[in-house]
Amino acid sequence: MNGETQIQKAYESILGHDFEKAIEWFEKAIAEEPNNAAYHYKLSITFARSNKLFKAIEHASKALELVKDNEVYRYHLQVLHARELVEQAQKQLSAQSEHAERAIFLLKEAITLDPLAIEAYLILGEAFAFRKDYGRAYQTVMEAVRLEPHHEIAKQHAALYQQKMKL
Structure with a gap:
């Protein structure tokens, strides 16, 4: 199974302004696909919007570590x-x-x-x-x-x- 279902649930949570729930769904997606840089990047954005800067930096760093030449992540x-x-x-x-x-x-x-x-x-x-x-x-x-x-x-x-x- 891949994490796309969890990503969709995360986006639904964001649309419902439930950022804590979105974080949970992004984390579940990462549990399914820990080396998916896009998931770490998306979680980082949600952490940043939730003023959880340390966690945002942690996941942004992981995304860039996984895809070193991605200028958006950088x-x-x-x-x-x-x-x-x-x-x-x-x-x-x-x-x-x-x-x-x-x-x-x-x-x-x-x-x-x-x-x-x-x-x-x-x-x-x-x-x-x-x-x-x-x-x-x-x-x-x-x-x-x-x-x-x-x-x-x-x-x-x-x-x-x-x-x-x-x-």
């Missing part, structure tokens, strides 16, 4: 690693100024992995603003605005940092 894993770095940076910043430099490093690395990670640009702007480097904060959030011109928070932050530069 990109997905990069995006997950970028999210992980953003989360680490947020923790660093919440620990206050002594960790701002580490947070900036992590956020720049996240942007390298996923240049479309708007959240990374916004938090990086906050990190620069925390150091009172409003010029870099402004430039950083303007990059987010360039990527997503209708992003209201990015535009608000840009206006704030521009105002602070004038003070």
Whole structure:
């Protein structure tokens, strides 16, 4: 027996907004076909949508291990690693100024992995603003605005940092 039946059940669960059940079905499909990279990839996406980043990275890594030259799997894993770095940076910043430099490093690395990670640009702007480097904060959030011109928070932050530069 193959895992296609379980995959269909997983998709039905997703359509019903039951992501926990979808995870169970994807795991059953993987039990049937443990070397099916597509199943690991699909489970990874569901874990990521459920904010279970560690498990998402685990299955994305397995998918790429099984099919090393798959660019979709590689990109997905990069995006997950970028999210992980953003989360680490947020923790660093919440620990206050002594960790701002580490947070900036992590956020720049996240942007390298996923240049479309708007959240990374916004938090990086906050990190620069925390150091009172409003010029870099402004430039950083303007990059987010360039990527997503209708992003209201990015535009608000840009206006704030521009105002602070004038003070």
